[in-house]
Amino acid sequence: MSISVKLDRVLLDRGMSLTELSERVGVTIANLSILKTGKAKAIRFSTLEAICKELGCQPGDILFFEDDGRPARDE
Amino acid sequence: MIRATGKGSISSILAVGLHIVRIIAWIGFAALSAALVALPLIPPFAEWVAHLDGASIDGEIDIGADDFVEVLRHFISFGVALYVVERLLELLKTLRFGTPFVKENAIRFRKVGIALLFGEVSKIVIGILAMLTGADVNAGLDFMVFVSIAAVFVLSEVFHEGARMKAEQDLTV
Numbered sequence: 001m002s003i004s005v006k007l008d009r010v011l012l013d014r015g016m017s018l019t020e021l022s023e024r025v026g027v028t029i030a031n032l033s034i035l036k037t038g039k040a041k042a043i044r045f046s047t048l049e050a051i052c053k054e055l056g057c058q059p060g061d062i063l064f065f066e067d068d069g070r071p072a073r074d075e
Numbered sequence: 076m077i078r079a080t081g082k083g084s085i086s087s088i089l090a091v092g093l094h095i096v097r098i099i100a101w102i103g104f105a106a107l108s109a110a111l112v113a114l115p116l117i118p119p120f121a122e123w124v125a126h127l128d129g130a131s132i133d134g135e136i137d138i139g140a141d142d143f144v145e146v147l148r149h150f151i152s153f154g155v156a157l158y159v160v161e162r163l164l165e166l167l168k169t170l171r172f173g174t175p176f177v178k179e180n181a182i183r184f185r186k187v188g189i190a191l192l193f194g195e196v197s198k199i200v201i202g203i204l205a206m207l208t209g210a211d212v213n214a215g216l217d218f219m220v221f222v223s224i225a226a227v228f229v230l231s232e233v234f235h236e237g238a239r240m241k242a243e244q245d246l247t248v
């Protein structure tokens with residue numbers, strides 16, 4: 001996927017664990033893990049909003065676009 | 076309101092019905108397989124039995140092309156029915172487990188469509204065979220069957236897209 005997630009980096013900068021973030025935003029560790037490992041196909045605005053609020057960052061600090069030349073839909 | 080799964084649901088009633096059809100199809104398929112093997116052996120066997128008894132057979136036991144083609148036609152029909160029923164039972168099983176929208180089910184529907192198409196095409200081939208051999212076999216084609224086969228292929232594509240959407244939903248955070 002062309003969109004990569006740098007959640008682990010932001011978490012490291014804030015000194016926060018995934019478990020702590022999970023408790024704060026009300027998203028299961030399993031789902032945050034899917035997001036962190038880049039397996040997620042989509043992210044809800046509400047989830048993104050909650051994560052950004054808790055980590056005090058912008059969506060662009062978590063999500064990055066890198067064109068890998070592959071079609072976006074059938075991955 | 077009738078539930079989709081569980082006791083008394085349409086899927087459970089269908090599963091019971093399909094299990095019964097599977098047993099009938101197995102019996103029919105086994106009997107027709109035996110008939111296909113046994114047909115050429117009937118005249119020499121009858122003569123051998125008659126010879127043992129010291130009797131002679133009045134008339135002639137004639138196993139013609141009609142009989143072969145007719146048995147072959149039913150053999151293919153039962154084989155296709157058996158294959159389709161097995162796939163439908165697998166589909167219902169995934170529905171019972173609450174995971175009907177998976178890629179495997181799209182493939183199962185496609186296999187059902189191909190099997191039904193094979194059954195109909197074999198009817199055409201048998202019809203041609205019967206014409207060539209002069210056998211009197213009823214291999215009539217039904218236009219509605221082809222429409223039904225098309226419906227199965229459409230359903231397969233719908234399931235394919237459904238599986239993709241479900242996978243996407245499962246991976247939405």
